[in-house]
Amino acid sequence: MxxxxxxxxxxxxxxxxxxxxxxxxxxxxxxxxxxxxxxxxxxxxxxxxxxxxxxxxxxxxxxxxxxxxxxxxxxxxxxxxHHTFPSLLKSSSSSPLIGTSIHGQTLRRGFVLDDFIGCSLIKFYAQLGRFLDAKKVFDEMPHPDLASCNAMLDVLCACHDMGAAYKFFQSMSIRDIASWTTMINGFSKNGSYSSAIQLFRRLIHEGENVFAKIRPNEATFVSVLSACASLGDREGLAVGTEIHAHFIQRQIHLTAFLGTALIDLYGKHGHLYSCENIFKAIIQKEVCTWNAMISALACNGGEENALQMFDRMQSDGVVPNHITLLAVLTACSHAGLVDLGVQHFEAMVSKYGLTPLMKHYGCMVDLFGRAGLLHKAMNFIMQMPFEADESVWGALFGSCKLHGNAELGAYVGQKLLNLEPWYGGWYKTLRNIYAEAGRWQNVVEMRENMNLTGAKMVAGKSYVNSTCTAGNPIQHHLI
DNA sequence: ATAGGGTTAG
Incomplete structure (x- = not known):
């Protein structure tokens, strides 16, 4: 029975x-x-x-x-x-208290040497951002198996410790496609797009094991396509297109995952036509798929179509989420549709039950700011339910520069210098704003301040851990 | 007979 x-x-x-x-x-x-x-x-x-x-x-x-x-x-x-706890831990991912008590249960009941439970615990703590606890569980496992090692590798990537992650990956005596995918995805998520693509190439050429050939699967393709989307320079588009051609040749079914990754790829490189074709070809569209398409349109001059897509999505019965609304607000902002943007922002809570996050406020500030309504943008920041961060102030700062408002620009620039004194970009923009307004004394002060604080004019943002991008050991091992 | 690890949209 x-x-x-x-x-x-x-x-x-x-x-x-x-x-x-x-x-x-x-x-x-x-x-x-x-x-x-x-x-x-x-x-x-x-x-x-x-x-x-x-x-x-x-x-x-x-x-x-x-x-x-x-x-x-x-x-x-x-x-x-020992079969009960892995599923339980998986279901407790959003509840630290319950998950830790289940951890306690496993200890009290003596399930300390079980690889499945250890693996689930590593992932559970990693999802909470408790990387030290995850590492502790791993370190206490006497002979962690492949799945547990893969979970640990993912933890190292999530810590942005790519040096340690790659070292760990290289030290593994056995690897499967999940190990490779974790490593490729780790590089991609930490901004080392070239390393991700190089490792993917190595996977294709070597296949790793003579006896059991390791081949990329859906997860691998999605990870490398995500790197291709973010890598400008045409290299990303070239590799991504090659992978897409491979799907067509092999008549590989476009799942929501693969299709969304492709829409994102072409969207980021400005190829709207390809996005639309792929979008049509995806049978089972998910909310991510719609979001990628709406974003692609919103960022490439197709604002009106983006907003139409938003309606179509809802008549198809797909429920919008935070990211959908972000794309919609971006479309409104780029098209200068201030009133419509405000309507959508207000509908977030009233119609969709979504609480606006920092990014949504940033979008609204951008919406007002681009349209030249700088004081409306400023008032909007003042009425936020939480303290604005550098992305929100940065949006207003950009608009101050766009509309040559030195007075507000000086105020916002000071805010940003307090928040991120190490980021040289703020000094440069503020100096330009002062220069355009003819405030030469301020220009000189800016230069002095910058030298005094030791801020650097670096490409990209300062909060990216330098160990992930600099001194990357992978350069010496690939190709 | 029952269990774990890697993937998309900002």
């Missing part, structure tokens, strides 16, 4: 209604009324936990179903086993 339930659950794990029905069947069958809880009951609970974890549609799904099932399992008197 148990086999039947297990196979039923596995077959229908994407269908929430069916899971509920099977769960109900399991209850009404009296299976949980037997006097002596045994291994079978534990397996039944494990399968149910897994089923609720894996179902996709979030609508009727109670988010804490796996945890509640775990509590039912305990109160029923069954014993959780």
């Amino acid at each position: 148990m086999h039947l339930f297990v196979s039923l659950l596995q077959k229908h794990f994407t269908e929430p209604t069916k899971i509920l029905q099977i769960h109900a069947l399991l209850i009404t069958s009296g299976f949980f009324l037997l006097p002596n809880p045994n291994q079978s009951h534990t397996i039944a609970f494990n399968c149910l936990i897994q089923s609720y974890l894996r179902q996709r549609t979030p609508k009727p799904k109670p988010p804490d179903a796996p945890l509640r099932l775990f509590l039912q399992l305990l109160s029923f008197g069954a014993q959780p086993n």
